[in-house]
Amino acid sequence: MSSKNHLTKIGSVVEEVLKADFHNVKxxxxxxxxxxxxxGDDVLLISVVFEGRPKDLDAKMLSGAVRNVRPRLTDIGERAFPMFSFVSGRDVGLGHA
Structure with missing residues (x-):
């Protein structure tokens, strides 16, 4: 099990990479x-909450998320495979996202 700090770092890396790829979505x-x-393999369940509607997401960017994020995770010593879900802020109660 990773420390809370390491999971926070993973989240920061994911956010940084995805912000560079998702230009029209906050x-x-x-x-x-x-x-x-x-x-029995280690995985990371990564939930990305975004502002907007699902149709605002570019399918090419969604499908490339693992390919773009994984090398950066390896750079910080993370070997678990990232599995993404993308959820509208509205669906998790974050206002009018």
Whole structure:
């Protein structure tokens, strides 16, 4: 298990990379949890909360999120595979996002 500080750092790295890729969408929050998949491999469950509607997200950017984020995670010593979910702020009660 990683420390809370390491999970916070992972969230910051994810947010930094995605902000550079998602030009028309404001990222409100990135939540990171550790888990283990069905094969026993370590994974990171990363929930990205954004302002706007799901149709505002570019499908190409969504599909490239893992490819763009993973090398940066490796740079900070994280080996778990990132699994993303993207949720509108409105869906998690963050106002009129």
């Amino acid at each position: 990222i409100l929050r990135v939540d990171v949890r550790e888990d283990v998949d069905a094969d």
